[in-house]
Amino acid sequence: MISAGEVIERPAAAVKELLENSLDAHSSMIDISYSEGGKKLIRIVDDGWGIPSSELALAVESHSTSKFVEDLSEIETFGFRGEALSSISSISDMTIKSKNHDSEDAFEINIYAGKVGNIKPCNIQKGTSIEIQNLFFSTPARLKFLKKTNFETRNIIDVVKRAALGSPDVQFILRDITFSGKEKIIFHAPVERDKSHRVERIRRVLGSEFIENSLEINYEFKGYRLKGHISLPTYSKPSTSNQYFFINGRIIKDKMISALAKNGYNDFVSNNKFPVVIFFIECDSSLVDINVHPAKLEVRFSSSEDIRHLIITGIKNSLLKNGLKPNTDLSNRMFRSFTKSYQNFNILSKNKNNNFDSIFENKKDKKNLLEDFDKKNINWYSGSVEKVDEDTSKKPKIFDLGIARAQIYKNYIISQTENSLLIIDQHAAHERLTYEKMKESYYDGKIKSQSLLLPEIIELSISDKEIILENSSKLKKCGLELEDFGENSICVRSLPAILGEVNIVSLINDILKELASFETINELDKRIDQVLSRISCHGSIRSGRVLNAEEMNHLLREMESTPASAQCNHGRPTFIELKLLDIEKLFGRK
Ligand code: ADP
Ligand code: MG
DSSP states (O other), X not given: OOOOTTTXXXXXXXHHHHHHHHHHTTOSEEEEEEEGGGTSEEEEEEOSOOOOHHHHHHHTSTTOOSOXXXXXXXXXXXXXXSOHHHHHHHTSEEEEEEEOTXXXXXXXXXXXXXXXXXXXXXXXXXXXXXXXXXXXXXOHHHHHTOOOHXXXXXXXXXXXXXXXXXXXXXXXXXXXXXXXXXXXEEEEEOOOOSTTHHHHHHHHHHOHHHHHTEEEEEEEETTEEEEEEEEOGGGOBSSSTTEEEEETTEEEXXXXXXXXXXXXXXXXXXXXXXXXXXXEEEEOGGGEEOOSSTTSOOOEESOHHHHHHHHHHHHHHHHHHTTTOOOHHHHHHHHHHHHHHHHHHHHHHTOTTOOXXXXXXXXXHHHHHHHHHHHTTOTTOOOOOOOOOTTTTTGGGTOTTOEEEEEETTTEEEEEOSSEEEEEEHHHHHHHXXXXXXHHHHXXXXXXXXXXXXXXXXXXXXXXXXXXXXXXXXXXXXXXXXXXXSTTEEEEEEEEGGGOSOOHHHHXXXXXXXXXXXXXXXXXXXXXXXXXXXXXXXXXXXXXXXXXXXXXXXXXXXXXXXXXTTBOTTSOBSEEEEEHHHHHHHTTOO
16 A cells, blocks of 8 residues: 555645545535645635535544545546545644535534544535645644745646646636735636537636647557647747646656657657647556556556557657648747837838939949849848739649748748748758658668769768767668778768758768767667758758749648648747738738
8 A cells, every 4th residue: 555645745735635535526616725825724615525424534534535446446536545634634734614415514623733623513505625724834844845935836726727627527716815805816717618628628727829839639549548739849848847647537747658748749849848738548447557656646557568659659640640730829929029120110211311222323233233132142132032923823722831922031931821921941941851751761761872973081080980880881771871991081982862962071970969979889770860850951951042933832842741841850940920910910901
């Protein structure tokens, strides 16, 4: 038996246990109040089944539970160890008031640092109210470990939000009553009655912006079903605090699942970013052991391989299916920055003599200047504007990424769809395309390589040379042929054909960086995608290359047919969308 003695280490843990009790009692409303981060007071009122007066004193005894099943693997309630009320009441001043659903009267009991008082009648209409004052007052050593009020408060809010995500058919209210007379409602989620109540509850807890920038996930594998929402790769966060996992309705916080989620995003976000994910995993209760962690926050699956597949493949499928969904957060930021720039422009426009033609003596000067721009690579002038002819004006409907209209700053393609303007980062986009192509041909075992007319000799340090030669047969499979050239040199004979012209020295150095980060020599097979990703950066249309209309449109069409091309290999977005509606708003038309 796992003792739950260590379960209550901070106020939020008490809140979690009490919430679970209310949910187990089939409540439809749970009202939570706290004062000073729960250190002074926690009160939880529910409208559930209530506790019979004959069981009030029993409920706070150690190891006493009413949720008994023969076989622990069949347990469907949150609680089952009968430890929460006993451990909380032994270190606080607790009052329980309850009206059992088939009794006329309500009763209360007080437990003061474990000393159980007498049962008295009281006045409540329904359900149970549990009030905890001065948590840890009788264990000063523990009290010392509590953190600042803000920290404890944040933890309580997190616990309540997690519970609310898991139970959309229950109403939750969270109040801060630290300052008497100035009660603050921190969070309120009414019962979601809609068919899509789960989505609505997610919206309530995480906001509309998350819903807009997330995808549904729905996948099944060997008796496990995975549902929920996952963020667009470009909407990742710097920590894992926005990850929510439920196993058969039970809230868990599992590092393994978090690592698997990260794994699913491997190709799509950089190492220091983490996806926002909400997973509801359902399975037969025999496939998961919930009794392995004191706070019931971790579980053990009967097959970790199956779970691995479930999560990684589930994520990949969902990301690939929705490869081109634009990030609305970026659109909003663009909208806001346009709104601001409008104000800045006012200053410039006061300068009335800035007429383009008036600064040239004649037309020829103007032409020369524009040609000069081209020659001197002046970087704000580049690309070409395409004429709109009648036929193509219909086409933007057909293509998700529209028709390219222009290239600016030698790196950004401006394209027009039926109802939006897109800015595409050609370098980032092309990097993704090259990478996906390289991966595809690698796994088909046929990356084409192109021999160099003049093999390139590269000098390396002894250790670098060793690393690279150790991996040379594997690199050959990536289309890169190289061999020992004596002393401290290697000789590169051929390169992946897809790359075109590249700077070989910097390519080799980049591959070395990747190889050097491996812990064992054999890791290349496992991490081949990372190496391919590094290599593909080199073949990408670098920024600074002028593209003509055909090339630009070709790039857009390729993006549309390439999986997950809305972000480059490093998780940066490949395009941003500004809706026509927003353009109209900016001009005050809407
Ligand atoms: P467990 O939840 O593991 O049974 P607890 O110590 O959390 O153990 O609770 C002990 C018992 O008290 C529960 O089994 C339940 O019968 C009763 N109980 C606690 N809270 C409530 C509540 N809000 N509504 C109804 N019954 C409750
Ligand atoms: Mg319990």
